[in-house]
Amino acid sequence: MLTYTIRRLVLSVPTLLFIALVIFMLLELAPGDPMAQVPLTVPSDVKEQMRIALGLDKPSYVRFWKWLLQIFWIEPKVFIDYLTSSTTLFGWLPDTALYERCVGLSNLDTCDYRALSWQTRSPVVDLVLQRLPQTLWVVGTAYVVGILIALPIGIYSAYRQYSWFDQAGTFVSMIGFSVPPFFSGVLVIVIFSVQLGWFPSIYDTTHTVNDWDSFVVQLKQMILPVMVLALQITAQISRFMRASMLDNLNQDYVRTARAKGLGETTVVMVHVLRNSMIPVVTVIALGVPLIFGGAIITEQVFKVNGIGQMLIGAIQANDLPTVQTLTFVFAFLIVMFNLIADVLYGVLDPRIRYE
Structure with a gap:
């Protein structure tokens, strides 16, 4: 039973990767523009700057790779940090400090970026x-x-x-x-x-x-x-x-x-x-x-x-x-x-x- 469970856990990784690819491609091909919610009074150059800030100027494969890193690497580290430092259930464990938060402008090239909502700009x-x-x-x-x-x-x-x-x-x-x-x-x-x-x-x-x-x-x-x-x-x-x-x-x-x-x-x-x-x-x-x-x-x-x-x-x-x-x-x-x-x-x- 243990061998079967481990084998299924290993096989679930490519399954989830394929699911992530399908989700990304379906949403990528779906009609609609995130800038459609922006008021018409906003100048076009400002809209273009907003698209760049959201990462929409990058190719699809770059955005997909960044999203994979976020959901399979960055967010799990954040969640483990949350469990070991912010909850009464696992708060007795040593704080893992796995996630490196961006503080100031000194380490923007090395720190991890989380998946941010386009509406609220919050993780x-x-x-x-x-x-x-x-x-x-x-x-x-x-x-x-x-x-x-x-x-x-x-x-x-x-x-x-x-x-x-x-x-x-x-x-x-x-x-x-x-x-x-x-x-x-x-x-x-x-x-x-x-x-x-x-x-x-x-x-x-x-x-x-x-x-x-x-x-x-x-x-x-x-x-x-x-x-x-x-x-x-x-x-x-x-x-x-x-x-x-x-x-x-x-x-x-x-x-x-x-x-x-x-x-x-x-x-x-x-x-x-x-x-x-x-x-x-x-x-x-x-x-x-x-x-x-x-x-x-x-x-x-x-x-x-x-x-x-x-x-x-x-x-x-x-x-x-x-x-x-x-x-x-x-x-x-x-x-x-x-x-x-x-x-x-x-x-x-x-x-x-x-x-």
């Missing part, structure tokens, strides 16, 4: 880290809630196939699959915020939790966006769980376990569930990065100031460094969680060997 990764907690509050909670609801529904629906519970679960799942978040989000706002007045319709990203009352306020403003995202997650995972359980309930080893006198709970919740979780693990693991992409619409509906709204704003402003970085982060998450899913296969099923 893109710093902007992502500022908005990431807001996204994790909503997306992370929705994903955990969706999984906790979906697994029992899928298990019981398969065990009581064609019962009223199974029919109701199938109906709710079809709704979750069919209704897009921009419709379900507006619908829950109209019902629970406008009509009933139970929950706020806009997510206040400036709210801080420091006591019980502020935690209740945070919980109330999270309910509607979490409800919308959890509905989609529950619909998908519960159907996969049901199908996998039905496939294993009719296997020979289940009849053998029952013939040995094992209790029905032990047969279903130990033997059948463990084998049924193998394909479901793939859906859960690969759904983590995908739900970040799906949360883009939800963040727009509920005005959550997360990375989804940041990506939409960057696309509208033609902020290519921000779009490139966020897209690559999503791709990186997909590659890494795919590896995690493959490793979990061997943990769930001892028959699977990669050596």
Whole structure:
């Protein structure tokens, strides 16, 4: 297993390099000009100086190489420095000081330059880290809630196939699959915020939790966006769980376990569930990065100031460094969680060997 994991980690490097090339070329060929947002009153020579300052006068291969250095070398060093000096979790470690910051004009030729947003001229990764907690509050909670609801529904629906519970679960799942978040989000706002007045319709990203009352306020403003995202997650995972359980309930080893006198709970919740979780693990693991992409619409509906709204704003402003970085982060998450899913296969099923 260790050899397989190391081999997959090594193979993920050329995969990510190819993904980075595709992302860069697609955005390079996309229509639009970063100078289109500049007012028409700005003289053309000033616009040209702005293009030079943004590095747009350089050839494509030079800008691509610079971006590769930023995402594979400079930003990881900055992130390690952040973990070892600014967080309570790893702050006890010695400060690595891997990143050399530019101070003054003496070392501009030797120090590293980070990927800067064309909108704010701030490092893109710093902007992502500022908005990431807001996204994790909503997306992370929705994903955990969706999984906790979906697994029992899928298990019981398969065990009581064609019962009223199974029919109701199938109906709710079809709704979750069919209704897009921009419709379900507006619908829950109209019902629970406008009509009933139970929950706020806009997510206040400036709210801080420091006591019980502020935690209740945070919980109330999270309910509607979490409800919308959890509905989609529950619909998908519960159907996969049901199908996998039905496939294993009719296997020979289940009849053998029952013939040995094992209790029905032990047969279903130990033997059948463990084998049924193998394909479901793939859906859960690969759904983590995908739900970040799906949360883009939800963040727009509920005005959550997360990375989804940041990506939409960057696309509208033609902020290519921000779009490139966020897209690559999503791709990186997909590659890494795919590896995690493959490793979990061997943990769930001892028959699977990669050596």
